[in-house]
Amino acid sequence: MTETTHIPVAKRPVKWGRVMDHSILILGSLFMLVPLLMVLQTTTTTDLETIKNGPEFVIGDRFDDNFMAAMFKASGFSGENTGLRMLINSLILGIGFAIGKIVIGMMAAYALVYFRLRFATLAFWLIFTTLLLPLEVRILPSYEIAQQLGLLNTYTGLIVPLIASATATFFFRQFFRSVPEELVEAARIDGAGPVKFFIDILMPLSQTMIAAMFIIMFVYGWNQYLWPTMVTTEEGMYTLVRGIKQLTQDLEGTNIPEYGRANMLALIAILPPVLVVIIFQSWFVKGLTESDK
Amino acid sequence: MAQVSLNNIRKIYPNGYEAVVPTSFDIADGEFVVLVGPSGCGKSTLLRMVAGLEDISEGALSIGDRNVNHVDPADRDIAMVFQNYALYPHMTVRKNIGYGLKNRKTPASEIEDKVQTAAKMLNLTEYLDRKPSQLSGGQRQRVAMGRAVVRDPALFLFDEPLSNLDAKLRHQMRIEIKALQRRLGVTSIYVTHDQVEAMTMADRIIVLNAGRIEQIGTPAEIYHRPASTFVASFMGAPPMNLLTAKGSGGRVTVGETISVAAEVADGPVTLGIRPEDIEIGPTCDIPFTVDIVEELGAHRLLHGQLGGQELTIHVGKDVVVSAGPIRMSINPDAVVLFDAKSGLAL
Amino acid sequence: MKRAGFATRWLPILLLLPQLAIIAVFFYWPAAHAVKSSFYLEDPFGFGSSFVGFDNYIHLTGSSEYGRIAKFTVLFTVLVTFFSLALALLLAVKADNVIRGAKTYRTLLMWVYAVAPPVAGFIGLLMFNQSWGPLTELAKSIGWDFKLGVNFNDTAFAMVLVSVWKQVPVNFIFFLSGLQSIPKSVREAALIDAKSSFRRFWDVTFPLLAPTGFFLLIINITYALFDTFGVVDTLVKGEPGNNPMTLVYKVYVDGFRGNDMGGSSAQSVILMVLVLALTVFQFRLVERRIHYT
Numbered sequence: 001m002t003e004t005t006h007i008p009v010a011k012r013p014v015k016w017g018r019v020m021d022h023s024i025l026i027l028g029s030l031f032m033l034v035p036l037l038m039v040l041q042t043t044t045t046t047d048l049e050t051i052k053n054g055p056e057f058v059i060g061d062r063f064d065d066n067f068m069a070a071m072f073k074a075s076g077f078s079g080e081n082t083g084l085r086m087l088i089n090s091l092i093l094g095i096g097f098a099i100g101k102i103v104i105g106m107m108a109a110y111a112l113v114y115f116r117l118r119f120a121t122l123a124f125w126l127i128f129t130t131l132l133l134p135l136e137v138r139i140l141p142s143y144e145i146a147q148q149l150g151l152l153n154t155y156t157g158l159i160v161p162l163i164a165s166a167t168a169t170f171f172f173r174q175f176f177r178s179v180p181e182e183l184v185e186a187a188r189i190d191g192a193g194p195v196k197f198f199i200d201i202l203m204p205l206s207q208t209m210i211a212a213m214f215i216i217m218f219v220y221g222w223n224q225y226l227w228p229t230m231v232t233t234e235e236g237m238y239t240l241v242r243g244i245k246q247l248t249q250d251l252e253g254t255n256i257p258e259y260g261r262a263n264m265l266a267l268i269a270i271l272p273p274v275l276v277v278i279i280f281q282s283w284f285v286k287g288l289t290e291s292d293k
Numbered sequence: 294m295a296q297v298s299l300n301n302i303r304k305i306y307p308n309g310y311e312a313v314v315p316t317s318f319d320i321a322d323g324e325f326v327v328l329v330g331p332s333g334c335g336k337s338t339l340l341r342m343v344a345g346l347e348d349i350s351e352g353a354l355s356i357g358d359r360n361v362n363h364v365d366p367a368d369r370d371i372a373m374v375f376q377n378y379a380l381y382p383h384m385t386v387r388k389n390i391g392y393g394l395k396n397r398k399t400p401a402s403e404i405e406d407k408v409q410t411a412a413k414m415l416n417l418t419e420y421l422d423r424k425p426s427q428l429s430g431g432q433r434q435r436v437a438m439g440r441a442v443v444r445d446p447a448l449f450l451f452d453e454p455l456s457n458l459d460a461k462l463r464h465q466m467r468i469e470i471k472a473l474q475r476r477l478g479v480t481s482i483y484v485t486h487d488q489v490e491a492m493t494m495a496d497r498i499i500v501l502n503a504g505r506i507e508q509i510g511t512p513a514e515i516y517h518r519p520a521s522t523f524v525a526s527f528m529g530a531p532p533m534n535l536l537t538a539k540g541s542g543g544r545v546t547v548g549e550t551i552s553v554a555a556e557v558a559d560g561p562v563t564l565g566i567r568p569e570d571i572e573i574g575p576t577c578d579i580p581f582t583v584d585i586v587e588e589l590g591a592h593r594l595l596h597g598q599l600g601g602q603e604l605t606i607h608v609g610k611d612v613v614v615s616a617g618p619i620r621m622s623i624n625p626d627a628v629v630l631f632d633a634k635s636g637l638a639l
Numbered sequence: 640m641k642r643a644g645f646a647t648r649w650l651p652i653l654l655l656l657p658q659l660a661i662i663a664v665f666f667y668w669p670a671a672h673a674v675k676s677s678f679y680l681e682d683p684f685g686f687g688s689s690f691v692g693f694d695n696y697i698h699l700t701g702s703s704e705y706g707r708i709a710k711f712t713v714l715f716t717v718l719v720t721f722f723s724l725a726l727a728l729l730l731a732v733k734a735d736n737v738i739r740g741a742k743t744y745r746t747l748l749m750w751v752y753a754v755a756p757p758v759a760g761f762i763g764l765l766m767f768n769q770s771w772g773p774l775t776e777l778a779k780s781i782g783w784d785f786k787l788g789v790n791f792n793d794t795a796f797a798m799v800l801v802s803v804w805k806q807v808p809v810n811f812i813f814f815l816s817g818l819q820s821i822p823k824s825v826r827e828a829a830l831i832d833a834k835s836s837f838r839r840f841w842d843v844t845f846p847l848l849a850p851t852g853f854f855l856l857i858i859n860i861t862y863a864l865f866d867t868f869g870v871v872d873t874l875v876k877g878e879p880g881n882n883p884m885t886l887v888y889k890v891y892v893d894g895f896r897g898n899d900m901g902g903s904s905a906q907s908v909i910l911m912v913l914v915l916a917l918t919v920f921q922f923r924l925v926e927r928r929i930h931y932t
């Protein structure tokens with residue numbers, strides 16, 4: 001039994017399973033990424049180059065020109081819908097929507113969870129029924145209302161109707177319910193009223209949730225398409241995403257389609273929400289996966 | 294400092310469940326009262342009504358000389374320690390302890406003084422700038438105590454404050470809380486379902502069962518003179534032996550074995566005897582068969598059969614016994630008799 | 640509600656008011672209005688409207704065009720749901736396996752979440768550009784003369800592909816978080832009980848992911864029905880013509896472009912019923928949701 005000391009150390013076998021895993025993941029990543037790379041490439045070359053050769057594996061030197069054109073050149077008749085104008089509108093929509101949704105949702109959720117309300121059940125059902133029907137199925141009457149209220153081509157008209165669903169309220173209600181009961185009891189004994197409790201304790205506790213909600217709602221607001229298409233007819237009110245429609249029509253109609261400018265605008269429409277999602281990934285994922293439990 | 298008085302306090306939850314039947318008792322100034330009872334018997338409900346966290350359905354509650362039925366919890370001059378401590382997770386220990394004072398518009402310098410004093414008393418000084426998540430269970434418990442102490446309340450309320458701690462820490466905190474209460478002399482109501490806590494900490498124990506008071510008394514009274522079979526079997530580990538017995542001609546007998554003199558009507562009764570009130574030895578008069586010997590270090594428990602009924606005997610560590618037939622006798626003075634039907638002490 | 644809720648009267652009402660006001664004006668009124676106008680026929684020249692009972696519905700059920708669109712919508716929904724779920728599950732399982740590069744893969748596979756559907760459609764237009772689109776070229780190389788916007792099937796193919804591309808990330812995020820919430824002890828037990836990783840997946844992982852899967856199923860169906868509006872709108876370049884379209888798109892086309900309010904409303908109501916049915920189905924699933932813990 002002296003051989004036992006000479007047992008060779010087993011050579012680690014190549015883990016084919018691991019290789020396979022990585023291959024699939026790389027393919028999947030490419031599937032996701034290649035379209036964006038193509039858009040990126042076309043923003044660095046001239047339109048003629050793109051029309052002649054399509055996307056290539058070279059990075060051109062026209063990024064600046066295309067960027068300037070996208071930001072400051074207007075399409076359409078009014079000359080108002082420059083990329084910059086649309087970018088600002090998109091930001092207003094994304095941020096305004098996120099803030100509106102969070103403020104209104106938190107208020108309503110707070111009322112539902114922390115107060116003894118006689119008609120709480122009724123309010124609950126009224127609010128949460130809105131989760132059932134997406135805006136798309138009531139789009140025309142919503143448009144009519146906005147029209148009657150004179151909200152067409154206003155930021156209010158752009159943002160407020162989109163807030164009319166209870167996603168954030170539902171999310172905060174879930175979160176508030178998970179906050180230990182004893183916290184509000186201790187606070188009451190410590191002499192905190194409803195307003196104080198909200199500001200001193202609930203708000204600080206909700207920070208992460210608010211951040212997560214903000215990211216999700218910002219992306220959601222930024223990416224709205226149908227509603228902005230309907231309520232904004234003035235070009236100065238266009239958002240980037242809404243402007244996409246005009247871009248596609250431009251590309252079809254003109255003799256020399258401005259791919260550089262159009263694709264740059266698409267890129268500008270993509271980047272802010274994508275960056276927000278990537279940078280705040282962990283909050284975002286947490287918010288997304290916990291909201292629907 | 295204050296006495297507390299509950300007058301026919303009753304609780305019916307909105308769903309119609311009667312968690313506390315009309316209940317009355319008074320607590321003297323500076324007294325430490327422990328509420329014990331099995332899970333779901335209404336201890337927390339009762340305590341929370343005193344705190345003002347739960348509406349009182351019926352009856353009158355006064356703290357000091359003041360009826361507080363409709364007084365806000367913050368204005369009842371009470372402090373409460375919760376089972377999960379309910380510390381504000383985003384505040385430092387200092388802020389946690391001072392939050393109640395701050396809400397009372399106490400000047401900042403005074404808050405700081407009081408917090409420092411409380412922290413010193415509870416050995417928390419070096420943790421004042423930590424958040425609760427950076428503390429151990431025992432330290433969190435102490436912060437919860439600190440929060441109660443700084444308010445200098447007329448009444449302390451504790452809802453199972455030690456049940457999240459391990460056995461050793463629980464023992465230590467039990468002593469600390471009791472010492473603190475002695476020192477401050479604050480009237481206290483303490484809820485627990487741990488009977489050791491109840492026995493060791495209480496000036497008086499209130500045993501609750503299904504929303505009803507079974508017995509109020511000092512720990513010794515509760516232990517030695519239980520008012521019902523419920524109390525007898527709830528308090529004490531192992532619990533009191535309860536044997537089916539029969540009264541006839543001024544004696545109570547358990548089959549052919551135990552026989553004690555007692556003034557009871559003829560008929561079935563329940564005979565209670567604590568395991569430590571039973572002696573064993575070759576000269577004793579009753580034969581008993583030991584099935585299992587439980588070795589507990591400081592003492593032993595002998596489980597066996599007495600004429601077909603289960604019986605437990607407590608013997609000292611020096612008494613060596615093994616399974617098999619032995620002889621035993623009981624201390625007749627320690628016997629408690631209960632009505633066989635109602636379970637109430639006779 | 641919390642046990643010791645605040646008893647303040649006016650504050651919760653004040654807190655609920657904004658939410659209730661917004662949903663009253665922009666949810667309940669439009670929804671009710673859609674139901675009402677589905678029973679009316681609006682004069683195309685705007686001279687009032689007349690009650691026609693169920694005529695609008697009867698007209699729809701008799702319309703072969705509506706039937707065709709409904710069929711396409713079902714097929715589209717099935718394809719999008721199936722492929723985006725399957726692909727996401729595969730990627731999530733692989734991403735859960737690997738340790739090295741896990742975060743990078745996660746980022747690369749989820750960023751598309753933040754791309755707006757019409758922008759995704761726009762990218763699709765570029766990829767399938769008739770004269771230089773990389774995917775058109777690719778199709779040509781295998782003898783497929785791809786004609787986006789001209790050939791019905793080609794356009795449908797592009798719609799499915801773009802919609803799947805856009806939806807994989809959401810599913811991926813949920814599957815991955817579902818996988819990561821499987822207790823380590825369960826995995827270790829499985830590791831001891833089953834040698835083959837394939838067996839482990841089918842016998843342990845997959846059943847544990849079932850609740851996530853059911854939930855995602857509904858999410859994906861809703862997505863394919865409603866949220867793909869932007870994809871459809873850009874890929875048909877605003878020219879429905881002979882192109883494939885979904886039911887939601889038809890609501891928009893008839894109501895907004897065709898001015899057929901009654902017909903469009905009836906379609907909205909049908910969609911509402913569909914979503915409600917889905918939601919009820921989802922609730923029942925959640926109720927019966929198998930608990931494995």
Ligand SMILES: Nc1ncnc2c1ncn2[C@@H]1O[C@H](COP(=O)(O)OP(=O)(O)OP(=O)(O)O)[C@@H](O)[C@H]1O
Pocket residue numbers: 306307308310312330331332333334335336337338339486642
């Ligand atoms: N909000 C409520 N609505 C209805 N019934 C309740 C409510 N809260 C408590 N109960 C019921 O009242 C009874 C007493 O509850 P309580 O919390 O006072 O018990 P407890 O003695 O503190 O128990 P434990 O030792 O488990 O803490 C229980 O049966 C409980 O189910």
Ligand SMILES: [Mg+2]
Pocket residue numbers: 336337338452
């Ligand atoms: Mg309790």
